[in-house]
Amino acid sequence: MTRAFNFSAGPAALPAEVLQQAAEEMLDWHGAGMGVMEMSHRGREFMSILAQAQADLRELLAVPDNYRILFMQGGALAENAIIPMNLLGQRPDERRTADYVVTGAWSVKSQKEARRYCDVNIAASTEADKFTRLPAQAEWRLSKDPAYVHVCTNETIHGVEYFWTPDLAAAGLPDVPLVADVSSHILSRPLDVSRFGVIYGGAQKNIGPSGLTLVIVRDDLLDRSLPVCPTAFHWKTVAENDSMYNTPPTYAIYIAGLVFQWLKRRGGLAAMEAQNKAKAELLYGYLDNSGFYRTAVAKDCRSRMNVPFFLHDETLNDVFLAGARERGLLQLKGHKSVGGMRASIYNAMPLEGVTALVDYLREFERSHG
Amino acid sequence: MTRAFNFSAGPAALPAEVLQQAAEEMLDWHGAGMGVMEMSHRGREFMSILAQAQADLRELLAVPDNYRILFMQGGALAENAIIPMNLLGQRPDERRTADYVVTGAWSVKSQKEARRYCDVNIAASTEADKFTRLPAQAEWRLSKDPAYVHVCTNETIHGVEYFWTPDLAAAGLPDVPLVADVSSHILSRPLDVSRFGVIYGGAQKNIGPSGLTLVIVRDDLLDRSLPVCPTAFHWKTVAENDSMYNTPPTYAIYIAGLVFQWLKRRGGLAAMEAQNKAKAELLYGYLDNSGFYRTAVAKDCRSRMNVPFFLHDETLNDVFLAGARERGLLQLKGHKSVGGMRASIYNAMPLEGVTALVDYLREFERSHG
The missing domain is CATH 3.90.1150.10 (Aspartate Aminotransferase, domain 1)
Structure with a gap:
């Protein structure tokens, strides 16, 4: 069989051009005498690959200067725990509440996982409608003092997508960060990152291979972690080490970088x-x-x-x-x-x-x- | 430049045969019409890759039936937190102690991370000798009731390797699991897995690409987690879902599988x-x-x-x-x-x-x- 049309929800089809280039460079990247998979993450070759990928992504998404791009691991499901572990540390127990808007299978999982770390207020849910619509912001019942408000802006399983951005200032919560799981539609269209405190997603839909999680965090949110947050998942540590506190998924980052370049060419x-x-x-x-x-x-x-x-x-x-x-x-x-x-x-x-x-x-x- | 000799500590050189096969299969795996990176992890093609990799690894290491092979993410540094989160849940606060034998940079990091979750007793340390020797078990000062004892059986940075296996029964702790970071020498020689409760390691030395963590856990240790352990890192959940609770790093598993086959051929x-x-x-x-x-x-x-x-x-x-x-x-x-x-x-x-x-x-x- 030649290349088919692959409608997988993720891991998903990648551009043939990207895969072709990866195949050609597999044993010897740009005359380095080794493939990307074999490079020390701290060597000059991989450092250049990482820097280019970050710069290209920043350009593509117009990520503002006060946001950090983090390459992490564990996918959106792990990040569902990593988010509350990173955003609740400045609050005493009794103020550990987060609001979730539930619009499909993914936000169901997100709010469930957050309950390990905080009280969860379901600001809105369309479960009664079998997740076939989005609740307008006017329907949301936000709590008074949430640490953050979480949405999933594209539900991969139920096929529901936001074409508007929630406005927490209009809801009387101007200082509360909006957190969005953007796994399955990031890079499909321009996005105003400045409207969010944190966006995150597994790479395996629109970015590259599975095993890579993209997290984009506003500077002021980097260091609010709970003591139980593993160092490898503490955003400030990840940011300060340029996503290399632990060995990053180097090959996945390389492929993502090739995808970013492909997007720019397109x-x-x-x-x-x-x-x-x-x-x-x-x-x-x-x-x-x-x-x-x-x-x-x-x-x-x-x-x-x-x-x-x-x-x-x-x-x-x-x-x-x-x-x-x-x-x-x-x-x-x-x-x-x-x-x-x-x-x-x-x-x-x-x-x-x-x-x-x-x-x-x-x-x-x-x-x- | 053609292929050089690459002495990187990790990510490290991979067999040229493995990379050659990966390059050839990049756009179309076995006539599937898509590459491995593009396959749904729940499709029959990837399921067969995963099953083969697990079976080959089990055969190579002679993993006993009462141990589970888990493919996880985050590397050994993340697992340094995941281990105490998985092994301390059955103990009340005052019994949350773990023993660490410190023999180089990696065990230093392991014990430091564990302190987020428990009291740490340093059973032995060779820091005073600049990590140039191993402390004999007779030198260890184990605590009376540790939840587990942790060693790093090959220190990648200091170049110190155990050629003997600690014996906790001989130390009067027959029921205490021995936990070993084996990142940088696993698969370099036969290993008696039955002597350990848990072995773990990042793949990027002797197994495959970075972004994949191998964890081999004895059955009875799968379900002792603290409530703060993220579901995606709860060993029992990972085991019950055959390493697919969250989307696994599919391409890294595929490459690891090719390495396992290469090892068998050799x-x-x-x-x-x-x-x-x-x-x-x-x-x-x-x-x-x-x-x-x-x-x-x-x-x-x-x-x-x-x-x-x-x-x-x-x-x-x-x-x-x-x-x-x-x-x-x-x-x-x-x-x-x-x-x-x-x-x-x-x-x-x-x-x-x-x-x-x-x-x-x-x-x-x-x-x-």
């Missing part, structure tokens, strides 16, 4: 947004006009990255997936908690991939409708 | 031990007979993996390193805390690499002695 995040919008419109447009398939998420918040959809006749699911596989359309099965299908169409998915999927949707509808 | 750990012994004897033999170089570690515990050495005339250090680099002998500079030089000669370093190093040592001695 015109940056505004260009990616245009392409991602076109891809999502093509796919949702077809699904909306079909009586054979259906989607569940409200139109104003359906994700451009993760598109869950269903066959009206679910007995055809296996036939659908087998046919997709035959046509080189891979990993379309929906998450077990939602069922049906899910097409994840991250940056690395070209328009042709979505076109091929829509062609198949049409063909399958014709032959089974 | 004859397993007994064969590696013979080769590693020959390499170490060649290098130490030359250094011992030279009046130009010196080593500092006692002969009965000098590491076969990490060989720190010094030029008597340290003003020649930079000239030495520049000449080495010209000859394709890379990353020989010693750790800043020890100074001088360090040759790390892990499994992937062939005998020819050590021969080339000794040839250079001789040549440099002749021209500068």
